Amino acid sequence: MQARVTITLKNGVLDPQGKAIKGSLNALGFEGLNSVRQGKIFDIALEEQDKTSAENKIKDMCEKLLANTVIENYTIEITE
Amino acid sequence: MQARVTITLKNGVLDPQGKAIKGSLNALGFEGLNSVRQGKIFDIALEEQDKTSAENKIKDMCEKLLANTVIENYTIEITE
Numbered sequence: 001m002q003a004r005v006t007i008t009l010k011n012g013v014l015d016p017q018g019k020a021i022k023g024s025l026n027a028l029g030f031e032g033l034n035s036v037r038q039g040k041i042f043d044i045a046l047e048e049q050d051k052t053s054a055e056n057k058i059k060d061m062c063e064k065l066l067a068n069t070v071i072e073n074y075t076i077e078i079t080e
Numbered sequence: 081m082q083a084r085v086t087i088t089l090k091n092g093v094l095d096p097q098g099k100a101i102k103g104s105l106n107a108l109g110f111e112g113l114n115s116v117r118q119g120k121i122f123d124i125a126l127e128e129q130d131k132t133s134a135e136n137k138i139k140d141m142c143e144k145l146l147a148n149t150v151i152e153n154y155t156i157e158i159t160e
Contacts, residue, residue: 006121021122021145028144032127032136038123041086042101047112057110063106065101 001046001054002080005066008039013071042066049080081126081134082160085146088119093151122146131158 008013015037044061045063048054058076067074089095095117102116124141129136138156147154 008121008123018122024145025141028141030141034125034127035123036125039123041088041119041121042098043088043115043117043119045114045116047114061105061108061110065104072087 001048001051001078003046003054003058004077004079005042005043005049005058005062006039006075006077007041007062007067007072008074009037010071010073054078081131081158083124083126083134084157084159085138085140085142086119086155086157087121087147087152088154089140090144090151090153093148114127123154134158 018035018037021038022033025036033068042073044058046054046057048057055076055078062076063069098115098117101118102113105113105116124138126134126137128137135156135158142154142156143149
């Protein structure tokens with residue numbers, strides 16, 4: 001199974017990196033930007049063949065390592 | 081318009097960070113992992129109202145700043 005985990009900052013959590021990228025885009029002449037927020041993805045290939053147990057396993061990985069659930073949200077998408 | 085840019089490493093490009101995360105997951109007891117690859121996303125809110133011109137504008141941002149097109153692929157998704 002192939003899965004994609006998407007991790008984004010929760011609403012209200014400051015994103016200085018995103019703000020810096022917005023500043024750089026403005027400096028390059030891009031206008032009309034309201035906000036830029038950065039997040040990350042993990043593409044995980046695992047041997048597990050059952051979709052539900054793959055999802056549960058990945059949820060566990062997110063809670064234990066991949067996401068900081070105090071400030072981040074995560075979504076799991078099984079892609080194949 | 082709200083858009084999400086997803087940036088992933090091209091196939092064949094080494095991903096030491098993903099490899100380290102895979103190692104950490106193994107150390108936590110997660111088995112049956114074939115690979116972990118990391119990527120990033122940018123959630124961009126822009127004033128542009130026309131979908132096509134928003135896409136073109138973001139494509140331009142990717143080429144000029146957001147992605148390193150030598151080693152990275154990018155996809156653009158207009159979310160609303």
